[in-house]
Amino acid sequence: MPRSLAIKPFLRVLAGERQSVPPIWLMRQAGRYLPEYRAIREKASGFLDLCFDPQRAAEITLQPIRRFGFDAAILFSDILVVPHALGQRVTFEEGEGPRLDALKEPGALKSLARELDHSRLESVYETIIRVKQNLPPAVAFLGFCGAPWTLATYMIAGVGTTDQLPARLFAYRFPDAFAELIDILVEASASYLTRQFAAGVDAVQIFDTWAGVLPADEFRKWCIEPCARIVAKVRERVREAPIIGFPRGAGTELGCYLQGVAVNAVGIDWTAELAFVRDRIQTLRPVQGNLDPLALLVGGAALDRSIDGILQAFSRGPLIFNLGHGVLPDTPIAHVEQLVARVRGQPAHA
Amino acid sequence: MPRSLAIKPFLRVLAGERQSVPPIWLMRQAGRYLPEYRAIREKASGFLDLCFDPQRAAEITLQPIRRFGFDAAILFSDILVVPHALGQRVTFEEGEGPRLDALKEPGALKSLARELDHSRLESVYETIIRVKQNLPPAVAFLGFCGAPWTLATYMIAGVGTTDQLPARLFAYRFPDAFAELIDILVEASASYLTRQFAAGVDAVQIFDTWAGVLPADEFRKWCIEPCARIVAKVRERVREAPIIGFPRGAGTELGCYLQGVAVNAVGIDWTAELAFVRDRIQTLRPVQGNLDPLALLVGGAALDRSIDGILQAFSRGPLIFNLGHGVLPDTPIAHVEQLVARVRGQPAHA
Numbered sequence: 085m086p087r088s089l090a091i092k093p094f095l096r097v098l099a100g101e102r103q104s105v106p107p108i109w110l111m112r113q114a115g116r117y118l119p120e121y122r123a124i125r126e127k128a129s130g131f132l133d134l135c136f137d138p139q140r141a142a143e144i145t146l147q148p149i150r151r152f153g154f155d156a157a158i159l160f161s162d163i164l165v166v167p168h169a170l171g172q173r174v175t176f177e178e179g180e181g182p183r184l185d186a187l188k189e190p191g192a193l194k195s196l197a198r199e200l201d202h203s204r205l206e207s208v209y210e211t212i213i214r215v216k217q218n219l220p221p222a223v224a225f226l227g228f229c230g231a232p233w234t235l236a237t238y239m240i241a242g243v244g245t246t247d248q249l250p251a252r253l254f255a256y257r258f259p260d261a262f263a264e265l266i267d268i269l270v271e272a273s274a275s276y277l278t279r280q281f282a283a284g285v286d287a288v289q290i291f292d293t294w295a296g297v298l299p300a301d302e303f304r305k306w307c308i309e310p311c312a313r314i315v316a317k318v319r320e321r322v323r324e325a326p327i328i329g330f331p332r333g334a335g336t337e338l339g340c341y342l343q344g345v346a347v348n349a350v351g352i353d354w355t356a357e358l359a360f361v362r363d364r365i366q367t368l369r370p371v372q373g374n375l376d377p378l379a380l381l382v383g384g385a386a387l388d389r390s391i392d393g394i395l396q397a398f399s400r401g402p403l404i405f406n407l408g409h410g411v412l413p414d415t416p417i418a419h420v421e422q423l424v425a426r427v428r429g430q431p432a433h434a
Numbered sequence: 435m436p437r438s439l440a441i442k443p444f445l446r447v448l449a450g451e452r453q454s455v456p457p458i459w460l461m462r463q464a465g466r467y468l469p470e471y472r473a474i475r476e477k478a479s480g481f482l483d484l485c486f487d488p489q490r491a492a493e494i495t496l497q498p499i500r501r502f503g504f505d506a507a508i509l510f511s512d513i514l515v516v517p518h519a520l521g522q523r524v525t526f527e528e529g530e531g532p533r534l535d536a537l538k539e540p541g542a543l544k545s546l547a548r549e550l551d552h553s554r555l556e557s558v559y560e561t562i563i564r565v566k567q568n569l570p571p572a573v574a575f576l577g578f579c580g581a582p583w584t585l586a587t588y589m590i591a592g593v594g595t596t597d598q599l600p601a602r603l604f605a606y607r608f609p610d611a612f613a614e615l616i617d618i619l620v621e622a623s624a625s626y627l628t629r630q631f632a633a634g635v636d637a638v639q640i641f642d643t644w645a646g647v648l649p650a651d652e653f654r655k656w657c658i659e660p661c662a663r664i665v666a667k668v669r670e671r672v673r674e675a676p677i678i679g680f681p682r683g684a685g686t687e688l689g690c691y692l693q694g695v696a697v698n699a700v701g702i703d704w705t706a707e708l709a710f711v712r713d714r715i716q717t718l719r720p721v722q723g724n725l726d727p728l729a730l731l732v733g734g735a736a737l738d739r740s741i742d743g744i745l746q747a748f749s750r751g752p753l754i755f756n757l758g759h760g761v762l763p764d765t766p767i768a769h770v771e772q773l774v775a776r777v778r779g780q781p782a783h784a
Contacts, residue, residue, distance in 0.1 A: 299758075335683075335685025354649050356650070359650075
């Protein structure tokens, strides 16, 4: 066992070991709910500039580790740096989310590079190097990318959507062009994750945030198969690379996903049925999740009940404690402290 | 067997019988994709006025039956007539969806009546009587209501939301007041459905459109238990009332739902895994669904493939063919014709 694995509980779980105290980190743990993040954010000219500023991105990555002592740090970045490094124009409008030059029809794919321009991502790799130098030895370092389907929903719509209709429509109308886009994103994502490992991350997570809107056949074609190819390609270059998959909203299809995608662990969203995940998913692979972000925002007894339900349901197998989706911006710091203390069985601050 | 059951294939499926040609109807089959609907809609002063106009609401209900010969007609109305008849102010802004006086905190519940004011729903019952007189004998007539959880999401937010956050937050913060609201809605819904049966519907559907956002424990408390109580209460007054449940997005929890709620059949959304539904749900109860509304909008070979996949997956048990969600407004008429012909094994129009 490599030395880093031996002392990082997070990596031990990814290797399949149950830990008596589950390691914990939170999706979007570096973000707007933290005053120290907001202080940096206010001074930055734009969100993407922040992602591409190694000094500040590294600082933001480390903030929640210092404050809460989480077991994993996740790179502060955004999934849309990949379309950016494929030549698509990406901006973030203040308070309005991302804006991209939408790929409205198959011809628009010509504007995309076939290979990732790593020079546009050097600052991300530089951030990884900086974080790595400053991370406590027991804390794992997690890189990430968006899954091809989820990236495609933004690249085709040009904005975030609630129903992912433009991409779903494109995929039905132009299946060959859509498959071509997915192929480009598979190559780019594998290449990007490989470079993240080379720069120093211990593991990566593939976020398929919008996997849940796909009908079963499309779920196989646009979520399972592309993610399986990314995992295989990364492992060709980084032997036994630890990878977490997060096909949000996959529901009953979590089992198919794990049959198809050789991830080390799988993220579970907050709507999943605990008994189903315990009996049919945790028996296949370690699970990560799945606290309702709203329970964390509300705090109090509702939070305690939700935490205890998850700890109890998943006590028999390997678990990484996390939310079922990102931290909400209005979440009080004290509730995160309450969560960490309860998961670790420590008395909460009075 | 009652005479109406014998000649209505839709009701035979609800009674548990497999039909060699599955009966078909579509959620939102009366709506904006039909030119004859738009012609009536343009002349109406508002959407709710149309719901409360028996002559026009009956005409709209019958339009898709005349055009496509569906096996069931569904009452043209809206789930928000129940909050309206509980005294909450409900309006529909043109192109913006519903607006209600939001129930922002527990004290606001005082403004609601404890019993449904049926005088505010007389025109709905009048619509049912009119439709009933004009429906072909083989066509079943379906009433409906929104499930308590789904109604509560609108009543608390005051608008439609993509994440149902206000109601989810209210339920965590004020569980007793939320339970009180759900209790009011259980009584009101049971009373409303009973009156729909008295006026002439053959069956009813309970739409829990937002069931899928709930964590497992909340799904049990706010979806399964209230719907179970509605079904029991309706059946106390209408013996063996045929009832369809549609907990959209329930995923793996469809099984728990059917264990808890004694519906005759269950609606399946388009994201469900066909093999799971076939092996674990259709073995418990007849299923209704689950074509992707976008496949219907796109038409062509993608539509045929999607139809065939559903027909094949569910061929061994009782099936009512439907969409997994409502007809999209831009859906071409020709695609609906293609769908009906293919499900019935007839050659499509040239």
